[in-house]
Amino acid sequence: MKKRLHNPNLAKIHRNYTVEEAAGLYDVFKGTVRAWIKAGLPVLNDKRPMLILGSDLVAFHQARRTKNKQKCKPGEMYCVCCRAPRKPAGNMAEYQIITEKTGNLVAICPECDKIMNRRVNFSKLAHVCGEIDITLPQVLQHIIDNHQSSVNSDLKQE
Known part of the structure; x- marks a missing residue:
């Protein structure tokens, strides 16, 4: 059974x-909760009813959350399937825009061939990518900006 944070x-x-x-x-x-107590959650005394301080409960869950946290170094992305930071396959990733300031780096894990994602601020993209070759999205050209007429156009040019 999977642990739930x-x-x-x-x-x-x-x-x-x-x-x-x-x-x-x-x-x-x-x-x-009794298993948490055996795992190190402190109680006020061993007599019944066992009382747990709220501050101890908060500290216990915060410690469990930060215990397995792994930071990605520059050039690495976290693979959820492998549960480890890895360099993307072929050192290639694609940047997908979410907002004007942030986006996702999307790449393939070299070990399990699954998709890896990393949320990145666009201004910090150069620092985060390391040696990764990043493909930025191409700006689509609007029809209004195009000065050539379409072949299927019914417009008569004079």
Whole structure:
């Protein structure tokens, strides 16, 4: 079964939670919260009902989120399938515009042949790409900007 990362901001830091309340807060079973306690989530005391400080609950989930986080170096993109940063196949990527300032780098993973994406600010594109050969989108020409008449045109030129 796949591990699910929980939002640490759900717990209030100035509140105490029982195992049942913490399970209801994160929409998990009580056994899951007890497994968190065995994995290192601190409790106030070992007597029943076990109380968990909200600040400890927030810190526990933040630590679990940042534990496996991997930063991509320049020239690397994160492959979700391989779960590791990799250089794209053939050192080639395509830049797809999302807004005027940001876009996605799209490439193929050399290990699993799946699509890799990386969100990039256009002004930082040169730093992020490293040695990757990036293909930028071509600007489409509008019909109005074209000075040649179409072959199928019914317009008479005088």
